[in-house]
Amino acid sequence: MSASVDGGYLDAAAxxxxxPAAREALLAAxxxxxxxxxxxYGAARRARLxxxxxxxxxxxxxxxxxxxxxxxxxxxQAAHLAVLGALAGRSGTGAHVVHxxxxxxxxxxxxxxxxxxxxxxxxxxxxxxxIAAFRAALRRDTALAxxxxxxxxxxxxxxxxAVVERCGGVPLFVDAAQSAGRAPLxxxxxxxxxxxxKWGGPxxxxxxxxxxxxxxxSPLPADERxxxxxxxxxxxxxxxxxxxxLQAAAAEAASEDARLRPLVERLRSGIAAGVPDVExxxxxxxxxxxxxxxxxxYVDGEALLTALDAEGFAVSSGSSCTASxxxxxxxxxxxxxxxxxxxxxxxxxxxxxxxxxxxxSVLPPLVARLRREAGAEAL
Amino acid sequence: MSPVVTVDCLGRPxxxxxxxxxxxxxxxxxxxxVDVLSDDPAAxxxxxxxxxxxxxxxxxxxxxxxGSAYRVRRLV
Numbered sequence: 062m063s064a065s066v067d068g069g070y071l072d073a074a075a076x077x078x079x080x081p082a083a084r085e086a087l088l089a090a091x092x093x094x095x096x097x098x099x100x101x102y103g104a105a106r107r108a109r110l111x112x113x114x115x116x117x118x119x120x121x122x123x124x125x126x127x128x129x130x131x132x133x134x135x136x137x138q139a140a141h142l143a144v145l146g147a148l149a150g151r152s153g154t155g156a157h158v159v160h161x162x163x164x165x166x167x168x169x170x171x172x173x174x175x176x177x178x179x180x181x182x183x184x185x186x187x188x189x190x191x192i193a194a195f196r197a198a199l200r201r202d203t204a205l206a207x208x209x210x211x212x213x214x215x216x217x218x219x220x221x222x223a224v225v226e227r228c229g230g231v232p233l234f235v236d237a238a239q240s241a242g243r244a245p246l247x248x249x250x251x252x253x254x255x256x257x258x259k260w261g262g263p264x265x266x267x268x269x270x271x272x273x274x275x276x277x278x279s280p281l282p283a284d285e286r287x288x289x290x291x292x293x294x295x296x297x298x299x300x301x302x303x304x305x306x307l308q309a310a311a312a313e314a315a316s317e318d319a320r321l322r323p324l325v326e327r328l329r330s331g332i333a334a335g336v337p338d339v340e341x342x343x344x345x346x347x348x349x350x351x352x353x354x355x356x357x358x359y360v361d362g363e364a365l366l367t368a369l370d371a372e373g374f375a376v377s378s379g380s381s382c383t384a385s386x387x388x389x390x391x392x393x394x395x396x397x398x399x400x401x402x403x404x405x406x407x408x409x410x411x412x413x414x415x416x417x418x419x420x421x422s423v424l425p426p427l428v429a430r431l432r433r434e435a436g437a438e439a440l
Numbered sequence: 441m442s443p444v445v446t447v448d449c450l451g452r453p454x455x456x457x458x459x460x461x462x463x464x465x466x467x468x469x470x471x472x473x474v475d476v477l478s479d480d481p482a483a484x485x486x487x488x489x490x491x492x493x494x495x496x497x498x499x500x501x502x503x504x505x506x507g508s509a510y511r512v513r514r515l516v
Binding site: 338340358359360361380381388389393394397398399400401402435436437440 | 453454455458459462463480481482485486488489490493
C-alpha cells in the first residue's frame, strides 16, 4: 500500500503524505534503524552507517558535502538554527540582517529574535526581490543575508545566485523548503535549509546545510550529535525515510515539472477565464512548477476556503481573515496585490487533470454565490 | 477639495470596505472624491489594489483617531 491523498488535496506546499519510496524506507527503518548511532556496539554501528548514508544522499541532492549537512527536528528548527548560529558566529562583525520582504515567517521570527537590527528588501508586483535594493541594504555591520529560494506563497523564483554575487562576502542563508526535491537549487549559499514533509518525506525532519568555512556557532548547548549543530538523539527512522523520499523526489522532479506546469497553466487560464475580477499573482513563467495563487475581488477568504472544503478541496489562503493575527499575508502586502479572497493551490504527484478540471468547474459558481451573498454581485 | 462622499466601514473586516467603495463610487461624478474610513489592516492594500484593477485613482491615506481615511478619485 502506498500513502496517498484523496482527490482535492491542493495544499502540497504545507505538507505531503509520505511518497511510496519514503513509506517503504520508514517501515524498513523501524525494524533496522532504532539503535543510537553514537554507541559502540553492532546495532549502533549499523545505525551509524544508515545515518551517514542518509546524510550522503541528502547532501548529493542539495549540492553539499555530507559533513556540511545536519538533520533537525523540522524545517522551522533548521531555519532558526541557521539564523541564530550564523549571527552568533559573526557577532564580531555586527548584528544587522538583510532579508527579502517575503521570507517565511519562521525566518522572520528568528531574525526578530536574534538580530540587533534588520532591513527588508522590497519585492516587485510579481514577488521578485529587488536585487539593487537588497545590495544597497547591506552595511559594514551586516552579519547575515536571507533570501528564500522561491516564494512559498506565490511561487516566484528568487534571483539567489545574482544576489550572492552582490553580497560582498556576507553569508547568504537560503530557505529552500519549497524548492528541494522539486526545482534546481542555487549553489552560492552559505547556509541552506529544507523540510522533509514538503518533498514527500515524514514530518519531524528538517535539513540544515552549512558550507565549509562559514562562521557558525551553536546557539544551543552543543553535544557530539550532528556535527555539534543539533543537540539530542536524531530521529533515525524518519531521517532514513526523508533521505529516500528526497532521492525519489529528485529523480522524478524533471518529469513531475513537465506534468505539473501544464496543469498549473490550465488552472491559471481557466481561473482567469471563468471568474470575473480575479487577480492571479506571482511571476507567470519563472516560478515553482506546482503552485498557483489568486485573489477574488469582493470575496471573503475564509468563506471561500470553507466553501471549497465543502466541495472536497483543501487549499490555503493569505487573506487576513484566515490568519490568527487577522493581518493579511506579509508576502501579498509586500507585493502590493489584493489580499482578500486569496487562495493558494499547490499540486503534487497524485494531482490529476480531472481533479484540476473539477476545481475549474466548481470555482466560478462558488465565487458568484459568495459575491451574491455579500451583496457584491454587479459591482 | 473635500470629498463628496464618506463611507464609514469602521469595525468591518475585509472585503467590506472595498465592496462599500465600489457601491459608493458611481454616486459621485468623474473627478470627484470618495473617502473610505476603515480600521481593517487589509484595507491599506486592498483599496489601492482595487483602484488599480478598476482604473480609478488612489489618492492616499490619512491616519485618523480610529483607523485611516483612504481617498479615491473617480476617473471613469
